[in-house]
Amino acid sequence: MKIKRIQLTTTVRNFILGDAQADRVVPPTGFTAQLTMFSAAAMGFLAVFTLAMSLASGRLADRWGAELARSSTLRISAPPDQLPAQTTAALRLLETTPGVASARALSEDEHRALLAPWFGPDVPVDTLPIPQLIEIIETSAGYDSAGLRLRLSAEVPGAVLDDHTRWRRPLVRAATRLRTLGWVSILLIATVTGAMITLAAHAALAANAQVIAVLRLVGARDAYIANAFVRRFTLRAGIGAFIGTAVGMLALLILPSAQADGGFLTGLGFQGAHWLWPLIIPPIAALVAFFSTRAAARKTLRNLV
Amino acid sequence: MIEFENVAYSYGGGELLSDISLKLSPGSFHFLTGPSGSGKTTFLKLCYGALLPTSGQVRLFDRDVRSFTRDDMAMTRRRVGVVHQDCQFLDHLTLADNVALSLTVSGRDHFDEMANLSELLNWVGLKSRANALPAELSGGERQRAALARAIIMSPDVILADEPTGNVDWEMSQRLLTLLVELNKMGKTILIASHDLALIRSAKSQVQARVLRISNRRLQLAGADL
Ligand SMILES: Nc1ncnc2c1ncn2[C@@H]1O[C@H](COP(=O)(O)OP(=O)(O)O)[C@@H](O)[C@H]1O
Numbered sequence: 413m414k415i416k417r418i419q420l421t422t423t424v425r426n427f428i429l430g431d432a433q434a435d436r437v438v439p440p441t442g443f444t445a446q447l448t449m450f451s452a453a454a455m456g457f458l459a460v461f462t463l464a465m466s467l468a469s470g471r472l473a474d475r476w477g478a479e480l481a482r483s484s485t486l487r488i489s490a491p492p493d494q495l496p497a498q499t500t501a502a503l504r505l506l507e508t509t510p511g512v513a514s515a516r517a518l519s520e521d522e523h524r525a526l527l528a529p530w531f532g533p534d535v536p537v538d539t540l541p542i543p544q545l546i547e548i549i550e551t552s553a554g555y556d557s558a559g560l561r562l563r564l565s566a567e568v569p570g571a572v573l574d575d576h577t578r579w580r581r582p583l584v585r586a587a588t589r590l591r592t593l594g595w596v597s598i599l600l601i602a603t604v605t606g607a608m609i610t611l612a613a614h615a616a617l618a619a620n621a622q623v624i625a626v627l628r629l630v631g632a633r634d635a636y637i638a639n640a641f642v643r644r645f646t647l648r649a650g651i652g653a654f655i656g657t658a659v660g661m662l663a664l665l666i667l668p669s670a671q672a673d674g675g676f677l678t679g680l681g682f683q684g685a686h687w688l689w690p691l692i693i694p695p696i697a698a699l700v701a702f703f704s705t706r707a708a709a710r711k712t713l714r715n716l717v
Numbered sequence: 718m719i720e721f722e723n724v725a726y727s728y729g730g731g732e733l734l735s736d737i738s739l740k741l742s743p744g745s746f747h748f749l750t751g752p753s754g755s756g757k758t759t760f761l762k763l764c765y766g767a768l769l770p771t772s773g774q775v776r777l778f779d780r781d782v783r784s785f786t787r788d789d790m791a792m793t794r795r796r797v798g799v800v801h802q803d804c805q806f807l808d809h810l811t812l813a814d815n816v817a818l819s820l821t822v823s824g825r826d827h828f829d830e831m832a833n834l835s836e837l838l839n840w841v842g843l844k845s846r847a848n849a850l851p852a853e854l855s856g857g858e859r860q861r862a863a864l865a866r867a868i869i870m871s872p873d874v875i876l877a878d879e880p881t882g883n884v885d886w887e888m889s890q891r892l893l894t895l896l897v898e899l900n901k902m903g904k905t906i907l908i909a910s911h912d913l914a915l916i917r918s919a920k921s922q923v924q925a926r927v928l929r930i931s932n933r934r935l936q937l938a939g940a941d942l
């Protein structure tokens with residue numbers, strides 16, 4: 413096991429460092445190589461923005477979703493002597509309403525905490541004619557607010573249903589969908605990168621058919637020949653994607669930062685640990701290049717006599 | 718070492734070589750002659766597995782070439798030194814790098830082997846040309862470089878296809894001397910050539926058998942050569 417691991421490390425190290433001689437047996441592939449690097453850079457750049465978009469819509473969906481799940485509020489304003497009765501009636505009614513997970517009347521202390529920012533900590537809640545608040549937690553399906561309003565107006569005349577967060581439901585759906593689209597785009601970018609590198613590798617292999625023939629004559633194994641190409645394209649794609657990613661991250665860094673009331677656009681950058689996410693782009697590009705070039709090389713070498 | 722048993726070969730049309738049986742024993746020196754287009758190059762390709770017989774059996778180092786995997790084939794190429802008719806160099810590498818190519822692709826280009834390389838270049842008289850590109854070499858230099866490349870892995874067998882193809886008489890004598898020296902070191906040599914003067918001159922230096930392809934078959938040439 414240990415030996416195997418050492419062998420693997422050696423293999424990986426040899427692959428990355430290469431040996432100067434082995435790299436020189438295949439002539440420089442100039443134009444193809446530059447094109448590969450440039451395309452990988454462009455794809456890296458795009459991937460950064462797509463990733464940022466995906467993460468931002470994810471954040472939005474989560475935040476709005478959480479607010480949705482939190483609650484809506486029922487406010488009962490009634491003369492003090494009727495307030496307890498109406499509260500009890502409202503709670504009973506809510507208990508039998510489909511889509512309401514739980515309903516709870518706020519205590520005096522909670523009322524005081526809510527009012528504290530305006531009137532200070534020593535509000536005499538019990539002597540003020542303030543409305544009673546009932547916190548409603550919805551099930552994921554949600555309740556029918558028009559129906560609930562109708563029943564409340566019949567049975568609890570002082571009740572006002574405040575469900576201001578509910579209008580965001582379609583927005584959350586949109587944000588979630590946007591996040592999914594972002595991931596699909598990232599997948600597409602990876603696929604296109606793979607396709608492009610496959611084409612470039614095929615071109616390079618075809619251009620070097622004569623070189624490959626000579627290498628065969630002197631006893632080069634297929635794996636050796638394939639590696640010479642694979643290493644080249646993997647490094648090019650990795651370096652290109654690294655540059656593109658760096659530029660993309662820089663561009664996001666100088667984007668105006670998110671305000672507290674942050675709209676979607678100003679919140680497009682990465683936040684906190686999310687800045688680590690784009691760092692996986694270059695290795696992924698390198699992996700994609702590794703596998704597509706290897707497949708292309710194996711296929712070509714099998715077909716060359 | 719190399720054995721043919723009732724081997725026939727055709728490129729798709731009629732048979733080019735028919736019913737060939739042969740055994741190259743270690744340390745032997747053979748010439749292969751015959752008119753241009755008679756199949757000498759084809760025969761050599763059969764000898765190192767670049768072509769598979771259409772019928773019969775070719776055995777390299779006691780194994781049927783048909784049973785070779787691609788990797789086996791690569792390994793065999795390292796044990797058989799081939800001097801190709803058109804040399805086959807990599808144009809972007811220097812002469813020294815071209816000569817060392819077998820070492821490079823087998824991962825053996827270490828310092829001690831490189832010392833051998835300069836000795837080898839010295840032996841073929843190309844030390845001063847080590848950094849020249851193939852395009853800058855004369856015909857004779859190319860042939861000597863091709864020979865150096867063929868023997869750098871110290872193969873047991875050396876196959877040379879028209880090694881004196883486009884060089885003058887003096888240079889062909891020099892190449893022949895190198896091949897005779899290799900034979901004296903114990904290498905098995907097979908040279909395809911239609912240069913009868915060269916063959917005659919070789920017979921005075923080494924005990925060589927001459928094979929001739931005629932009418933698709935392999936014959937042992939008589940004393941007239
Ligand atoms: N790859 C090939 N495909 C079809 N015919 C070939 C091929 N290589 C050689 N030939 C034919 O086979 C014959 C023998 O060629 P070759 O072995 O090169 O002869 P030699 O080396 O004796 O001149 C020639 O007629 C040549 O045209």
Ligand SMILES: [Mg+2]
Nearest residue numbers: 757758802878
């Ligand atoms: Mg020939």
